[in-house]
Each structure stands twice: as C-alpha cells, then as structure tokens.
Amino acid sequence: MIYGIGTDICDVRRIAASLERHGERFAEKVLADGELATWRARSARWPERGVRYLATRFSAKEAFSKAVGLGMHMPMTWRACEVGSLPSGQPVIVLHGALKEWFDAKGLQAHLSVTDETDYAASFCVVEKIQTK
Template identity: 30%
Template structure:
C-alpha cells in the first residue's frame, strides 16, 4: 500500500506558532520533537504521518492516531517508522518504508506499507 502527502511548510510552522507546545504534543512524541530542528523537518514529519495514514486507507482519526506512528532516524539520518504494536496487529503491518523531502515552500513524504493477510 502506498501513501503520499505534501504540505506547505509555512502552514505547518504556522500551527506551531499559533498553538505552540500543544500542537507539537498532539502530533509528536518527545523523541520526535527532539529530532525537529527546522520548520522543514517539522513539515516533513507531519507529511510522513499523514502519508502513513493514507497508505492504511484510514486517514488520521480513531483507527490511526498521530501518536500511533513514531518517526525515528538511522545513524546515517534516514527516517523510518516505529509503529505501535496495536496498529501493527490491527492492520497486519509487516514492513514499512519512508522517504521525506522538502524544497522551496513544500515538504513531501512517500510511504510504502507491506500488509500481510488480514
């Protein structure tokens, strides 16, 4: 399953400016917040979570929440998902792949999920 999301960086940074810590804590865990060093990263991480939920076919909501999906980085800086055990089991997620990019005023994320038999 594939999911893609693109966001305007200024829209996401505007949410952080307007709602501050409340916005960050609603969408990201402490480990993710520690990785966010720029508005581009913030927007890319947001797009990644949206793309993940689109790959599931659910969107962000009751079946898949922002905090069910954690973004981490490899020692070389490549992003990857740490998925809650509840979500893995519910959707039989076997593997995932993530790519995030940003340029100009936009951030984009592409997600591929390998789903086993349900």
C-alpha cells in the first residue's frame, strides 16, 4: 500500500551559488559521510559533476521527506537520510539513527528515482507500507 509520494526539482545553479556562498559547509550540512566522500572525489576531478551530484542528493532527500510526510522536521534530517546505490546503479535510500528507527517501526520501504540535466536535478520517491501476512 502506498504510504506517500514525493517529488522535487532542484536548480543546479542554486546549489552552485550556495556552495560559492557557504563553501564546503553547505555540502557538510546536506550530505552524509559516505556521500560527502563521493562529492569530494567527484568535485576534485570535475567540479561541475560534483555540483550535480550534490543537487541530485539534495533533490532526493527533499522528495523522500515529502513522501514520508515529515518535511525537514525531526526525525528527518539531511544527514540521517543518505542516497546510496545498488551494484546495478539504482539509487536507494539508506537511513540512519532516529529516522531509521521511525521508518522501520512504521514498516515502510522507499523507492527512489533521480535524474539530472545541465541546469536541473529531479527526484521521485514512493514510500510504501510493507504488507504483513
């Protein structure tokens, strides 16, 4: 059964401006540790790719927060929600701490899709209640 649906579109230029204004602190606020390491590596090789990576993670977390109905209110925090990848490349939501406990207690499962183009990153998230027999 569908618990919630969330979508978000993010202007990559806005993320670039935030990085310019606040520096790495902005990325440290939004990204979990694993994401931060990936962002740093991508940014070092190709800065534009690093900005798009950050924009897709920002968008995915916004979409997830909408799908679970919390917005950016506890236990939902930027760093408690991580966007990982399966070996196939499919993006997945990985939760930590109180957010993971809340999500698991409700018996929920998330499905995520992310995409980006030059100026925009977009995400779509469906959260479902796991059926128990």
